[in-house]
Amino acid sequence: VKIIYNDQIMDKNKVQIDIEDRGYQFGDGVYEVIRIYDGQLFTAEEHLTRFFSSAEKIKIVVPFPKEQLLRLIKQLINENKVNNGSIYMQITRGASPRNHVFPSAETKPVLTAYTKVVERPESALENGVEAIVADDIRWLRCDIKSLNLLPNLLAKQQATEKGCYESILHRDGTVTEGSSSNAYIIKDGKVKTHPATNLILNGITRQVIARLCDENQIPFYEEVFTVDELLAADEVFISSTTSEVMPVIRVDGKLFSDGKPGQITRKLQSLFLEEIKKMEK
Ligand code: PMP
Known part of the structure; x- marks a missing residue:
């Protein structure tokens, strides 16, 4: 090799x-x-x-x-x-x-x-995954894709030990992103994710999602939201290069849309799949 x-x-x-x-x-x-x-x-x-x-x-x-x-x-x-x-x-x-x-x-x-x-995580994409909320203890330059990943590893391990897929991180109650993903909520038809500041990595998948929302008249806001808003959301999802658009059906025990991936999340998944298919032509 x-x-x-x-x-x-x-x-x-x-x-x-x-x-x-x-x-x-x-x-x-x-x-x-x-x-x-x-x-x-x-x-x-x-x-x-x-x-x-x-x-x-x-x-x-x-x-x-x-x-x-x-x-x-x-x-x-x-x-x-x-x-x-x-x-x-x-x-x-x-x-x-x-x-x-x-x-x-x-x-x-x-x-x-x-x-x-790596194969696509098809069953997780179909059924959704569970997450926990954890403290964001990282430095103030999370926009750099640095090799220093200790806080991310600790957060991911914490999730894994609780049988969950991801830790959704917060600083003083404001949700930043996942330990290896960006995090989104959907409330009343609006998609929200943390703005691309020094506090998050501006995911490439996140940028594709922003464009797909724009092209398909899905309201997309780069705005901060709190852990309380996260837990009160209609739908939650995370995104990354390997996880794509990954539905989150439970956070800290709280179930979303009856434990099934929500409608807008599904729509974004199918738009994302079209992007992949387009490229393969
Ligand atoms: N945030 C963090 C902390 C990450 O490690 C990742 C995965 N690279 C992402 C967000 C998602 O970025 P991308 O969509 O470019 O994979």
Whole structure:
């Protein structure tokens, strides 16, 4: 199986990562995940733009252009013969004697990427999932897709231990997003999600959903909402690259629309599926 190491495609077992790689020691890097449907990348341009932007926000310069990375990624998908799956990529500030201060300019960033086979979570998409509410204990730059995911992992683990799929996070009662997803409520026909500020990751799936709402006259508001509003919503859903438009049928024990995915959520799911199909043509 092949992977990308900097600007090359290599055998996975030929790649070595230094124990003083700053990604390994400090989480000093950023990452991205792009979905592959039927051998094709979904919203690749948006993901690559966010990758370069996350890197720039922490002052890592990706050492080659977006177009070259896209070519490499497509080549990797072909060589690994991935049909349905995803590609994970990350870039770190490179390997250098451990020191909090950034290393000198000669230290080259380390970029790695690999593919994975993933099927669509069909039964969860059909039946919906359960979530809990948890404290958002993250830093104030959640707009950066940083390798530092400890608070997200703790929140996800908390959900898993309660038999749930996701933790929906809040800061002082204001819902921000999920531990690895964006969060939405629907009340009286209106879709609401946290504005794209420093407090959330502006999901690519979120951006697709915003556009689909706009094109289909579904009222969409980027407005903050509280945990109380979440629990009083008509419908709740989350979104991400791998979860797509995922209905949430229960939060902290509170059931929504009789425990079945709501009507507008269903509509958004079918619009999203059309987007995937369009791309595959
Ligand atoms: N927020 C967080 C914290 C995430 O980890 C993710 C998953 N990448 C998302 C939102 C959703 O982003 P996207 O739709 O681009 O996958």
